[in-house]
Every structure is written in C-alpha cells, then in structure tokens.
Amino acid sequence: MTVPPGSVLVVGASAGGLTTAEALRRKGFEGRITLLGDETHLPYDRPPLSKQVLSGAWEPVRAQLRPEPALRALDAELVLGDRATGLDVMNRTVRTESGRRLGADAIVIATGVRARTFPGQANLASVHVIRTLDDAVALRAELAVAGRLVVVGDGVLGAEVAATGSGLGLDVTLAGPQSVPMESQFGAWAGGLLGDLHTEQGVRLRLGTGVSGLAGVSGRVTGVVLESGERLPADVVVVAIGGIPATDWLADSGLTCENGIVCDATCRAADGIYAVGDVARWRHQGLGALLRLENRTNATEQAVAVASNILGADQPYTPVPYFWTDQYDVKVMVHGLIPADAEVEVVEGDPAARRFVALCRSGGVARAVVGWNMPKQTRVHRGQVADALTLADGVPAGVRQGLPSSALEDLASPA
Amino acid sequence: MKVIVEEDKCCGAGTCVLVAPDVFDQRDDDGIVMLLDEAPGPELHDAVREAVSVCPAAAIGLIE
Missing domain, CATH: 3.50.50.60 (FAD/NAD(P)-binding domain)
Structure with a gap:
C-alpha cells in the first residue's frame, strides 16, 4: 500500500x-x-x-x-x-x-x-483446556479441591501445567507421545533434562505413548486411557495437545x-x-x-x-524465533529453532549445576541457543543465531536441513 | 518520562535490552530487568515506548 x-x-x-x-x-x-x-x-x-x-x-x-x-x-x-x-x-x-x-x-x-480437544471431551466434566483467562480461573478452582491431575500433552503448556499442579501439591501424571517433554521445542538432550526435573519433583511421566481416550462415569472424567493399555486415574484432566x-x-x-x-x-x-x-x-x-x-x-x-x-515500510519480517518457559525454579529459553540433528555444545555454565548456555549447530551453523537459568548470558549468544539467519537469506533448502518440521513447512508453490 | 519496572513480572527475555540498551540491562544471576535510567532523556523516549510495548511480560510501565 x-x-x-x-x-x-x-x-x-x-x-x-x-x-x-x-x-x-x-x-x-x-x-x-x-x-x-x-x-x-x-x-x-x-x-x-x-x-x-x-x-x-x-x-x-x-x-x-x-x-x-x-x-x-x-x-x-x-x-x-x-x-x-x-x-x-x-x-x-x-x-x-x-x-x-x-x-x-x-x-x-x-x-x-x-485449543485442540479430543472428540467427546466437551461432554465430560473436569476436563479442561487452557487458552483463555476464564479457562485458567475455572481450572484453578477445580485444582484447589482435586487430588489427582493428569495432563495430556507433553509440549510447553502441558509441561508448565504439570509443574504448576505439582507445586500445588497435587499428584500429577504427564502423558504424551514424545520420548521426553518438549522434545520438539528443546530437542532430545535438553528435553531429557526437563524430564529429569519433573521426575525429581514427583511428577509421573508416561511418555512415548499416545492417549486412546478419556474414561468417565456419570458425565465426569475418572481417568485417561493410554494406547499402551494403562489407565491413569484422575480427578481432573488437562488436555494440552496444541492449538x-x-x-x-x-x-x-x-x-x-x-x-x-x-x-x-x-x-x-x-x-x-x-x-x-x-x-x-x-x-x-x-x-x-x-x-x-x-x-x-x-x-x-x-x-x-x-x-x-x-504505514508503507514494505519490509520483510525476519525475526529470530524466541520462547521461554518457567517450570519449578527453572527458566529455560531458546533463541532460534533447534534442529532435529543438532550438535549441542555447552558454551557457558554447567548442566550438572543446572545453569548453562548451549549452542545448537547443524552443518556447522549456529541454529539455536538454549539457556537454562542463565537468561542474560543466553541473550548475549543470540547474535550468532541472528547472523546465521541473515547468511541464509535467499539461500534455498540446503541450509534448512534438520530444522524441525513442526515449525517449518514449505508450500508447494512460493507464496 | 518516568520508567517503572515490575521485577516479579519480568520473564528475563531481555527484549528491552535489545531495544533500549541505554535504559535497561539484566542481572547476571537471574536475568531480571535492571533499570539503568529511570528518567531517560527525550532522545530515548521512542525506544523506551517500544520496549514497553514489546516486553513479553508486560513488566514495564511509563508515567509521561
């Protein structure tokens, strides 16, 4: 215009x-x-x-x-x-x-x-999603009187809800299809550290298996049934399976x-x-x-x-993707997109001390920086990821090898 | 212009530092926002307003 x-x-x-x-x-x-x-x-x-x-x-x-x-x-x-x-x-x-x-x-x-939901979910009481303020307030009221919480979905939202539920003193199980929580956002390595953290905090992980359905009695949820056949009893179920x-x-x-x-x-x-x-x-x-x-x-x-x-600038939008999550006393953040085949190098701190910054490279190029309880230092390393995005400008598919398909999709013909 | 930060809202993303490094910094230990200049000069006002608007935790306020 x-x-x-x-x-x-x-x-x-x-x-x-x-x-x-x-x-x-x-x-x-x-x-x-x-x-x-x-x-x-x-x-x-x-x-x-x-x-x-x-x-x-x-x-x-x-x-x-x-x-x-x-x-x-x-x-x-x-x-x-x-x-x-x-x-x-x-x-x-x-x-x-x-x-x-x-x-x-x-x-x-x-x-x-x-929020994505399961078929039939709306007919069962005590099954929640969290997208709106009203959703969160309604769930908060139920968690105040519940004993057992099952969270279906091992992405960012599911992992955060599990951590919050655990902090409220509930008996929490986190179920999802990935091998570690937030694997698609963090990769296997950092996702594994997050899984360890949840386990230490008493959250039961049921990962690597799909959910076959919700069980209920008289219109109220009583549990979650996994494809493995296991049944997870629940007073409240949170469905966090994406948007x-x-x-x-x-x-x-x-x-x-x-x-x-x-x-x-x-x-x-x-x-x-x-x-x-x-x-x-x-x-x-x-x-x-x-x-x-x-x-x-x-x-x-x-x-x-x-x-x-x-207002007339007509400029392409080329951000460095960024997100953070807070779980327990841990703040994890990622600048860039972590490739599936990432070579991970710790560049500051120490994973054993639960405080570090790691660079994720693919084909020798810095694709993402992951920070664990080191926000300022993580931001300082962001520049390397930004440089790689600039270098890739206009270069076709080769440079994109290994980037997560969950985030990236090509259209058959250019937009 | 007077800048106010709410430390308990800050998520440590450092977006404010990227936008207005003369006004904001982050603590070394936990990344929480540090206000370097609570009454920045007029030449910094645009950058500070942008920092307020793009802060992903809505942790910065202004009195103008």
Missing part, C-alpha cells in the same frame, strides 16, 4: 492485536483504530495463565496487559465480547456475531489459535488458510489485509520457508513489523 490508510481494524485484542495498535500510534498514525475482541475482558496476557494465574500467585486482573489509563491514551475503539464471523476482502469489511459490520482501509488479523489457528471465520473470504493465514514476507495476506501472531504463517526470508510461531514474543514483534508495513 503506497498511501497510508485512514483507518485500521485489528481483529483480535490479545498481545498481537494490542501491540499492533500501540505500534501504529507510536509510528505517528493518527487515523481511526478499532480493536475487535471476542472475549469480554480487557486485553490480557496468556503466558501467566498456566503459571501465576493457575497457581493463584496472581489474581487474574494482574494478567491484564495494560492499565486502563494506557488503554485510554491509545485512542482506539475497543469492541469486546463480539466475535468476527466473516471477512469481505475486497471491501475490507468484517462481520461480527452481534451483526456489526466494521470496515477499514487496512485490516490486521490477530485471532490466534483455539488450531482460528481461521474458521475466514473460510469463504478467499484468503489462503493452510495451518494459519498464509502471508508473504511482509505478513500481508491480501491487499490491505495482514496477519499477526499465532494465526499468521508467513514467508521468513532468512529461513526461505513458511513459518508459523505460537510464541509470545513473536506476537509483539510481528505486530510492530506489520504496523510499519501498513
């Missing part, structure tokens, strides 16, 4: 949506901004839901992203508690559940993901939605239509592939990039 728009509609009022609005104002945009969100809460943050909010360390209101004066200063219209149900790309108009029709010169889609990009409402829009909204390198899905955060699958030029990241920092960094592009 060569002429800056007069109005911007942001669909989704979580971290990505709110940051888009803030970045537009910071960059001098004086037009109308509308922020449409399907929940009734003021914009809040999701990482604390599985940790501080679930444990009760924070009252839910502490997860709010900005104090009310800061939201007012944004001078954006907040339309909350109304879900987008359709998009007219040509006329840049969004229809909502309540019957609103919201038009703008540019539209940013930041609708995130919804599905919230693109159902775009089915007849004409936008390409394949594991997220497919965008070009500038995060543009169509003329005047952009995507931000968990829902966006854009061409990362440094990796030469389509990428979709469900990471908190990506939501905000992509929002800043999209705000610039709406």
Whole structure:
C-alpha cells in the first residue's frame, strides 16, 4: 500500500492485536483504530495463565496487559465480547456475531489459535483446556479441591501445567507421545533434562505413548486411557495437545488458510489485509520457508513489523524465533529453532549445576541457543543465531536441513 | 518520562535490552530487568515506548 490508510481494524485484542495498535500510534498514525475482541475482558496476557494465574500467585486482573489509563491514551475503539464471523476482502469489511459490520482501509488479523480437544471431551466434566483467562480461573478452582491431575500433552503448556499442579501439591501424571517433554521445542538432550526435573519433583511421566481416550462415569472424567493399555486415574484432566489457528471465520473470504493465514514476507495476506501472531504463517526470508510461531514474543514483534508495513515500510519480517518457559525454579529459553540433528555444545555454565548456555549447530551453523537459568548470558549468544539467519537469506533448502518440521513447512508453490 | 519496572513480572527475555540498551540491562544471576535510567532523556523516549510495548511480560510501565 503506497498511501497510508485512514483507518485500521485489528481483529483480535490479545498481545498481537494490542501491540499492533500501540505500534501504529507510536509510528505517528493518527487515523481511526478499532480493536475487535471476542472475549469480554480487557486485553490480557496468556503466558501467566498456566503459571501465576493457575497457581493463584496472581489474581487474574494482574494478567491484564495494560492499565486502563494506557488503554485510554491509545485512542482506539475497543469492541469486546463480539466475535468476527466473516471477512469481505475486497471491501475490507468484517462481520461480527452481534451483526456489526466494521470496515477499514487496512485490516490486521490477530485471532490466534483455539485449543485442540479430543472428540467427546466437551461432554465430560473436569476436563479442561487452557487458552483463555476464564479457562485458567475455572481450572484453578477445580485444582484447589482435586487430588489427582493428569495432563495430556507433553509440549510447553502441558509441561508448565504439570509443574504448576505439582507445586500445588497435587499428584500429577504427564502423558504424551514424545520420548521426553518438549522434545520438539528443546530437542532430545535438553528435553531429557526437563524430564529429569519433573521426575525429581514427583511428577509421573508416561511418555512415548499416545492417549486412546478419556474414561468417565456419570458425565465426569475418572481417568485417561493410554494406547499402551494403562489407565491413569484422575480427578481432573488437562488436555494440552496444541492449538488450531482460528481461521474458521475466514473460510469463504478467499484468503489462503493452510495451518494459519498464509502471508508473504511482509505478513500481508491480501491487499490491505495482514496477519499477526499465532494465526499468521508467513514467508521468513532468512529461513526461505513458511513459518508459523505460537510464541509470545513473536506476537509483539510481528505486530510492530506489520504496523510499519501498513504505514508503507514494505519490509520483510525476519525475526529470530524466541520462547521461554518457567517450570519449578527453572527458566529455560531458546533463541532460534533447534534442529532435529543438532550438535549441542555447552558454551557457558554447567548442566550438572543446572545453569548453562548451549549452542545448537547443524552443518556447522549456529541454529539455536538454549539457556537454562542463565537468561542474560543466553541473550548475549543470540547474535550468532541472528547472523546465521541473515547468511541464509535467499539461500534455498540446503541450509534448512534438520530444522524441525513442526515449525517449518514449505508450500508447494512460493507464496 | 518516568520508567517503572515490575521485577516479579519480568520473564528475563531481555527484549528491552535489545531495544533500549541505554535504559535497561539484566542481572547476571537471574536475568531480571535492571533499570539503568529511570528518567531517560527525550532522545530515548521512542525506544523506551517500544520496549514497553514489546516486553513479553508486560513488566514495564511509563508515567509521561
């Protein structure tokens, strides 16, 4: 878009949506901004839901992203508690559940993901997902009176919920198909260290086996049945088996939605239509592939990039992927994407002391840095990963060997 | 402009240091944010506002 728009509609009022609005104002945009969100809460943050909010360390209101004066200063219209149900790309108009029709010169889609569930899960009481603040509050109330918690899903969210449940004194079992927790994010080595930590803290690991179903009596869950045949008794079950990009409402829009909204390198899905955060699958030029990241920092960094592009920058978005997790007294963070065939070298600290930084290389190139209880030192090593992403710019598939297929997927024809 | 940090919200990502290294640093032992300049000059205001906006823990506040 060569002429800056007069109005911007942001669909989704979580971290990505709110940051888009803030970045537009910071960059001098004086037009109308509308922020449409399907929940009734003021914009809040999701990482604390599985940790501080679930444990009760924070009252839910502490997860709010900005104090009310800061939201007012944004001078954006907040339309909350109304879900987008359709998009007219040509006329840049969004229809909502309540019957609103919201038009703008540019539209940013930041609708995130919804929690994946098991078939029939909704008919059983005491089976939970955690995606929203209401989800976390409801689960917190049940955990306060429960004895046995089974967490299905060995990714970031499942591992965090297991740690929080253990901290609350529950008898916790973590089940999932990988050989170690968070294997797809951490690789086998660091995932193994995390598994050891959970075991030491008393969490029972049932990994390397799928879940065949949930058991229940009189409409209430009583346990989880594994494909191995083992039955795990439970008072409460948390299902943390991933997210599905919230693109159902775009089915007849004409936008390409394949594991997220497919965008070009500038995060543009169509003329005047952009995507931000968990829902966006854009061409990362440094990796030469389509990428979709469900990471908190990506939501905000992509929002800043999209705000610039709406205002005419037309720059590719090429971040160094980053995420962190807090479990027990451990903070682990990763800059970059850990290749499946990573050669791991500890560059600072000592794994035995549970404090280290490790570089993950593939084909001699630094692909990721993993930090375990050494946040500052981990960031210092980030530069090597950033350099590798820059070097890879425009270079085809060879450089991508070994990167996790869970994050990276090529499209048959270039976007 | 006055900058406020909430240490117990900070997640140690260091995003603020990447955006505004003259204003923020991290502690060596646990990576928690350190405020180097609680009243930064006008030349730093844009960077500080960006740091507030992109902080992945919403741990930085401003009084302007």
